[in-house]
Amino acid sequence: MSLRGIIHVDMDAFYASVEQRDDPALRGRPLAVGGRDGRGVVAAASYEARAFGVRSAMPAGEALRRCPDLLFVRPRFDAYKEVSRQIRAIFRRFTPLVEPVSLDEAYLDVTRPLTGPAPPAEVAARIKAAILSETQLTASAGVSFNKFLAKTASGMNKPDGLTLVGPDDAAALLAGLAIEDFHGVGPRTAEKLRAVGILTGADLAQASEAWLVRRFGRSGAWLARIAVGQDDRPVEPDRPRRSVSVEQTFARDVAGRAALAEILRELVIDLNRRLEETGFRGRSVILKIRSADFVTRTRTTTPKPFPQDVESLWKIALGLLDRPEPPRGRVRLLGLGVNDGTEEADPRQFDLFGTNGRDFPQG
Structure with a gap:
């Protein structure tokens, strides 16, 4: 049985790179995309900012302590979505088997590329070159014989890397x-x-x-x-999305219903934006609460009809915060998400909310 040719393409610091591309004054400077206020969070950091230890999902206050000269810009999701559409169009010139993971990354099966027989690493190099030529952005690619190894490889030589992991490696x-x-x-x-x-x-x-x-x-x-590097998952072009979520870890633990409700309101707005961005409509709403002692609890409801706007989602989220009662003691994290109501989760997806805020690009 011949091995598959799988590529994982991950754009480099995607949101920040788009901002630096579109505004020459931002090039070469430490940049964060996100909110600068006390409860703001870094959605993406340029490589200049990462040199100071600034990372996505980091509270803005912590990012500024690490890099006092850090520049913040507000996200422009319409711009990122448009670039993402361009990149996916490039992918589909090489293969119909494209599985988007987020705006800035995807798996491709190039076992039989549309451009004719070629080693997968050569196809990956051509894809990277097309992305750079047509968007002026760099991408890193991992090439292997399964998805897990391709994903591992893509993060090994960032930015602008191309890493091949063969069976012997x-x-x-x-x-x-x-x-x-x-x-x-x-x-x-x-x-x-x-x-x-x-x-x-x-x-x-x-x-x-x-x-x-x-x-x-x-x-x-x-x-x-x-x-041992075993992963038989196929690249699934029409893979259905099963959940969308957002969360915030606080720079300082928060106590009191009023303060938590204010933060939850911001999460509702962010989650609603994510739902609009992805077109996802779920069945269940999940509130995640992590206390100061790192104990995590979730509260779930399945509303009928499912909320279609911010205010309806806000009422449901607030109800979860209050029932059975508002959290006692200090809270270090709140998360809010929706899923499709599937009872059995994917064993590879340990947590609906992810492990590192992957709602934000990491490349």
Whole structure:
């Protein structure tokens, strides 16, 4: 059986790069896309800002402490969506098998490219060149024989990288990765793995699947597979979206119903924008509350009819905050999301809200 040719393309610092492209005065300067006020969050950071430790999903106050000269610009989602449409059109010149993950990344199956037989790495290089020529933006690409390894590869040589992981390279590459660098292993899961002595991919590969399932449930089977680079998921061009969510981690813990409600209102507005951006309409609304002692609780409702505007969504979110009662004590994070009501989640998706705020581009 011949191996597939899978490419994962990830735009480099997408939102920030679009802003720097469109405004020459921003080029070469540390830049954050997002809100600068006390509760603002960095949606994307330029590489100049990342040199100071500024990262997406970081509170604005923390970002400014790390980089006092940091420039903030408000997001222009219409502009980002238009560039994303351009990039996806480029992808489809090479293959019909394109699975968008977000505005700034996608998987492509180029086993049989439309442009004629060619090694997948060569196809990836041509795609990168077309993106640069037509959008003046750089992308990084990972090339391998499955999605997990392609995703891993795309983040290895940013920005403007092209990394090939072949069958003979995979075992050594994964063995040397820190456990938190495995795609899909977020901070909570990494912490649990480290607590039992699993620090690297080599450690993970030595653990039996049965033991991992006992310790981590259904996701343990997936952990056992990725430890040895196994991933048989196809590239799904029409893959349905199952959830949309937003969240905010506070620079300082917040207490009191009034303060939490004010923050929740901002999350409602952000979530409604995300729903409009993606066209997603779910069935259930989920409120995520993480207390100061890192205990996370969720509250869920399935309203009928599903809210179609900010005010309707706000009433439902506020109801979740109040029932059974407003959170007691101090809160370090609030999240709000909607999903399609599917009872059994994808085992690779440990948390509806993601592990690192992937609603924001990370490239």
